[in-house]
Amino acid sequence: MAIQEYYFYCSxxxxxxxxxxxxxxxxxxGDNPSITFKYxxxxxxxxxxxDLSVTATYTLTSKTTLRLDMEAVPENKPTPVSLAQHxxxxxxxxxxxxxxxxxxxxxxxxxxxxxxxxxxxxxxKPVEGTPFDFTTEKKIGTSIHEVGIGYDHNYVLDCGEEKAxxxxxxKLKDPVSSRVLNLWTxxxxxxxxxxxxxxxxxxKGGAVYGKHSAVCLETQGFPNAINEPNFPSVVVQPxxxxxxSMVYEFSVE
Numbered sequence: 001m002a003i004q005e006y007y008f009y010c011s012x013x014x015x016x017x018x019x020x021x022x023x024x025x026x027x028x029x030g031d032n033p034s035i036t037f038k039y040x041x042x043x044x045x046x047x048x049x050x051d052l053s054v055t056a057t058y059t060l061t062s063k064t065t066l067r068l069d070m071e072a073v074p075e076n077k078p079t080p081v082s083l084a085q086h087x088x089x090x091x092x093x094x095x096x097x098x099x100x101x102x103x104x105x106x107x108x109x110x111x112x113x114x115x116x117x118x119x120x121x122x123x124x125k126p127v128e129g130t131p132f133d134f135t136t137e138k139k140i141g142t143s144i145h146e147v148g149i150g151y152d153h154n155y156v157l158d159c160g161e162e163k164a165x166x167x168x169x170x171k172l173k174d175p176v177s178s179r180v181l182n183l184w185t186x187x188x189x190x191x192x193x194x195x196x197x198x199x200x201x202x203x204k205g206g207a208v209y210g211k212h213s214a215v216c217l218e219t220q221g222f223p224n225a226i227n228e229p230n231f232p233s234v235v236v237q238p239x240x241x242x243x244x245s246m247v248y249e250f251s252v253e
Contacts, residue, residue, distance in 0.1 A: 050077025100141030
């Protein structure tokens with residue numbers, strides 16, 4: 001596998017699933033329109049064993065709710081699978097500065113600490129009394145200066161209420177617009193990332209995006225789970241199926 005910056009392997013390697021062409025497998029109209037994309041990874045692609053068939057289905061379940069269902073089926077070899085949705089969110093809107101005044105509530109009492117190369121050490125550590133505590137709503141910028149260049153940590157989703165088989169992962173709010181995003185998932189972890197490495201990215205209308213201009217809410221398996229036996233396994237056997245669902249609910253309050 002390719003060695004990435006900071007010596008850890010992320011985003012499926014040098015040419016991850018975000019950099020390949022997916023096919024449209026199905027699309028539906030109606031009250032709940034949806035589209036399904038598919039991709040087949042070949043044995044040895046980016047160093048992963050076996051052929052893997054992957055689908056991602058986006059569904060508008062209401063005017064204010066987006067659901068994403070990702071599935072993956074290994075065809076001939078056991079393989080690690082942990083897919084994540086990596087949208088950069090700024091609820092204040094386009095070209096509106098940083099997300100440091102956004103509030104976040106993460107339904108997690110623990111994180112998986114990392115070493116100097118950003119690899120989880122295998123420890124599961126309580127967040128109470130630390131800058132990582134978002135168990136109640138808190139401005140993202142309140143303690144960010146205490147965690148190096150920003151948040152980029154996996155939270156253990158262990159205290160959110162459940163609804164329709166999914167657990168509440170995070171609530172994000174922009175106090176200026178009053179826009180709210182609630183995210184629900186069946187994944188065990190949430191990578192909370194505050195765009196620490198975004199540096200003068202030119203976007204729509206010539207807007208320039210910098211550090212902390214957005215936040216990523218990546219539900220997923222625990223990073224480095226392949227090497228940590230006390231983490232939930234991310235290995236899927238042939239004949240088995242990886243299933244990962246996310247529901248994004250938008251509102252104002």
